Amino acid sequence: MAARIQLPGEARRGEVIRVGILIQHPMETGYRLEVDGRKVPKNVIRSFACRYNGVEVFRAEMSPGIAANPFLQFHTVALDSGELEFSWVDDAGARGSAREAIKVG
């Protein structure tokens, strides 16, 4: 599961930064039908979390009510240089993760 992250590479200490992530995932609702009439099983990213140097700063629980290729935008305070780690898991148990470095001056 590929992801694209929007994060300022550098920030001032104490600055509130905007974090965006776009994850490639169909977010199957469970209502869509195959050509042969069978239902495509529901499979959405249930849970998503963002950790900043190991500390959780944002968490989301999602449902089929979130559009395919989920986009999430949230904020966090730039405290120290380091890394933001994003991780998620879907109904099928597939896990994905991504990380991005941040420099705080």
Added chain:
Amino acid sequence: MRRRSFLIVLSGLAFGARADPLLDPITQGAPVKQGRVKLEMPLLADNGNSVSMRVSVESPMSEADHVRAIHLISERNPEARMASFHLGPRAGAAEIASRVRLAGSQRVVALAEMSDGSFWMDSAKVVVTLSACVDELGS
């Protein structure tokens, strides 16, 4: 006596304290106040499969006073609770954005849960020309 009970019910309505089957699973019957929350969604969505939304909550986001969670609730989707976003003082700003699916024209509610246990909400009415999910089952 009847007049008094009527007034109590009326004041309950004015403060949004009435039972709401959409919000009760989250609030456990706690009163929900209007204000502090701003839900931004388009008035008209051509396609319910991806509708942008942004929620911002007035809050200092300090250790003592912050937004604990923002819940997004749909009036008409098969699953009423679309998403729950958990924040904390580390967020700095109580503002989140995403894209949602809407199964038809409806009212969407953003419910903010504060660190003091109070609930605040805002809602937006969206007209959807082409619905997501449910229509696909019918076709």
